[in-house]
Amino acid sequence: MSPLTQNEQLHLNSLEEVKNCSLLESQCSGTTLDRPLTNISPEEYGESWEGVHFSESMLSSYLRFYEIGAAWRTVGGLSDVKGEYSLINFHDALMSSDPGTEQGQTAFHQAFLSQLCPIDRSPRSGAGFQTYLRMQAEVDELELWYSDIADIEQPPYPPGFIKLDISYCEYLDALLLTKGTYGWQYLFADISLSGKGSSDSRNNLKNMLRAFPEIFPDRDYSSLRDRLEARL
Structure with a gap:
């Protein structure tokens, strides 16, 4: 296996920070490495x-x-913040079952659910969230969709799923800032967070935006602060 790429090293460093x-x-x-993505053909799965x-x-x-992630919470008198992420190697993600086509209320729902491939989840805490790639043919960039136990809905798609307005690469970049803070994905979705x-x-x-500048003072959180304010 070749040495770590620059992005792999960034994420390993981020994990070590936590x-x-x-x-x-x-x-x-x-920390264990698996096969590179260039060796994967989705249609084989x-x-x-x-x-x-x-x-x-x-x-x-x-x-x-093979897998990289963390479940964490603040201590030491800081504002209470919790988070988790667990990035799944694509070889395993592509072999994972879809989130349940039998739950689809329409043929469109069932077709949509069959396209979802999990890439991030919360196995340690059981918080119930997952982020998916939508495996669509002949598109330039695969969509990302987010699901958790909250009551979210974006018709005509099935209840419980919301599209993220970022690419896979941008998702990884955002993880370097958020460390998987619960709910961070909503900062990149068309949703209001003002409701009960x-x-x-x-x-x-x-609380993340209060605590993180103290925990990680070399990072700039202004973009996340702007995104949160826009959704309140």
């Missing part, structure tokens, strides 16, 4: 994915780790 931070209580794992391809930007930013049902995510994100 693991070694005295202001965070964490469970971390993941499902006939319905014939014609699906990974863009050049995905190929250049893809992380070869969004209070947990809203408060966690507000």
Whole structure:
């Protein structure tokens, strides 16, 4: 296996920041490398994915780790913030079952659900979120969709799913800033966080923007602050 790419090293460093931070209580794992993305053909994992391809930007930013992630929370008197991420190697992600086509209320729902391939999840805490790639043929960039236990809906798509307005590469970049803070994905979705049902995510994100400048003082959180304000 070739040496770590620049992006792999950035994410390994980010994981170490969480693991070694005295202001965070964490469970971390993941350094073993798997095969590169260039060796993966989606159609080998499902006939319905014939014609699906990974863009050049995905190929250049893809992380070869078998799994990399952390579940954490702040300690030491800081604002209470919790988070988790667990990036799945694409070889395993492509073999994962879809989120349940039998739950689709229409043929469109069922077809949509069959296209979803998980790339990020919360196995340690059981928080219930997952982020998916939508495996569509002949598109320039594959869409990202987010699902958690919150009551979200974006018709005509099935309840519980919302599209993210970022690419896979941008998702990885955002993880370097957010460290997987619960609800961070909503900062990149067309959604309001002002309602009562969004209070947990809203408060966690507000606390993140209070605590992270102290925990990680070399990072600029102004872009995330602007995104949160736009959704309140």
